[in-house]
Amino acid sequence: MRKNDHPATSMPNQLMQRFQPYRWLLLTLLLLLGLVITWFFMPPGVARLFRRDLTWQTLQANGVWRVGMDPSFPPFEWLDDSGKPVGYDVALAQQIADRWGVQVEIVAIGFDSLGDAVRTGRIDSVLSAFPYDERLTRDIAYSAPYFDAGIVLATSVGSPIQSVDDLSGRQVAVEWGSMGDMVGRRLQREGIPLQLAQFDTPDNAVSALVETQSVDALLIDQVTLRVAQVQGAPLVAAGPVLESNSYVIAMPVNAHELQEAVAQALETLRGDGTLVALERAWFGRTKERVSATDP
């Protein structure tokens, strides 16, 4: 029998014998390594079960939700005559905080710095007619949209126009140069023979349909549409949003409990009609605000 044929002296066995005294140490190290790898590479859904959300815990402990906004954009947010932030977003933040049993602290920050503020933990969330940015999803978590300010086709109540397919030969009002104008020209390029009537302001475009009936439909943003509706204009959206511009709530990417709480709150507010009520309450006040600040 050759020496190396004996099972007890073959290579693997020699190795096993050599490491026999350290087997528990090795097993422990392997286990630790496995835990480290699992910790860093576990899917986000699993990670949520183990990792604590410090943003949410601090928010709960202090009883304060720090919300960043740039209060210069009625009807979503602006400062009233006493310097207090008011508007749709302020009211929405308050509604959410009420459901959590905490106070809202509005932190005024310039629009372009809001993303950095939430990333660095200066604030817990951004609620400021803030758009979703797919490039930043590694750094910022976004809620589902609570409002889409994009472009829609709007018609008078009872109009036979139900969608862009019905626009052939129709006069469609837009604000000259706006996104609505861009969508109208796109529809023309796509072969829909509509005629664009261009106006200097969105209000004049709305008037052309509501007051003078000189056009058949509008391509306008949803804020303008809501404002007109709240003020009594008999207008409806016909068909889906044609150019989306969704507003979302931005949060720290690791604040999974806060994200979940925001998602639940928005769902509740949407389900019980609060979001619609907020639109009615605030979108009708845009013109008041504008006229109050006119010289």
Place this chain on the structure above:
Amino acid sequence: MAYQLRDKLAQHRFTIRNIAAIVALILVLGWLGQRLYIWYVVNVPLGPQRTVSTHNPKIGVHTRLTDEVEPWKIKRSLEMVREMGAPWIVEYFPWAYAEPSPGRYDWRHHDLVINHATRQGLTVIARLGFVPEWARPAETTPLYLDEAQFPAFAAFAAEFAKRYAGKVHYVILWNEPNLSLEWGYQPVDPQKYVAMLRAVYPAIKAANPDVQVLAGALAPTLAPPGSPDGMNDLAYLQAMYDGGAAAYFDILAIHAYGWYSEPDEPPAPDVVNFRRAELLRQVMVDNGDGAKSAMITEGGWNDHPRWTRAVRPGQRIQYTIRAYELAQESWPWLDAVCFWAFRYPWDAKSYQDYFTFVSGDFEPKPIYLEVQRYAQE
């Protein structure tokens, strides 16, 4: 046991060889496929030589292709500039991208932009700047340049001028040096800027005497004296002349933003508006430099719904076209009006998006179509 293993391996040797050969073949084919794909993506055909059709030869835009990776998007952007009727573009050619280590040049991206631009019949005004890491101290921004590195910048600018001889006839040296931000967060210093011109200008001329050197590109600002953020552009230009800058540039680069005022609003030293360009021109004339021309290499209007310096979209169209018209009819000393910015590689999701003429996915905005209509009238 080891022998048993060896025997088994011997039995399967032929199979193992086959598997190895198949794996190697797959790897080789994969590598070849990848190279072929890269070749296909990189080598977007230049296409036939084009010319720009326009009735206003001063129309221009500042493109923003620096971070545009895909060649077809570079080509499409430049095609759309031509189709709009703009013969001029300003484009940024970062030094750091072209010279990642001293003396080792990588011109691929710059070649791509310049070759496509010239094939579209566009005149390129090349903005040079952006300091490589190796040419600046640690913890400084790419806009920081020490005097000790002026020769290195001059060498790069000379290489650029030589390489693109016959294709690029205009270069701008630096951008908005009257802002601390653009001067590497140092206190702004017109004399240091003049020293840079003094170092770079002769190097460019030696490499390619046909290149016209643009200087200035000052940010329109009313910063008070001693401001840590910047220096009033009119004062800065005068300080440049006081420092002897006149001998070291051929054309003045001007930034002319209209903010919320119309293009015909009269200029005044305490107002930032489009016609502030005339005040800069007056500084040139006052310093005996009136024989030189100027170019607007940035400017325009913005129609963001929530930016305080924005106008309505229709006003932006009117003002932009009127500004092109004004330059053509009334400013014989101005060669080109290049407005910021034609298109971004991606949406900035801020007011910056509302300076553009074309969306990120190449959809023409109404302003693009209106300028096109004006240019073709």
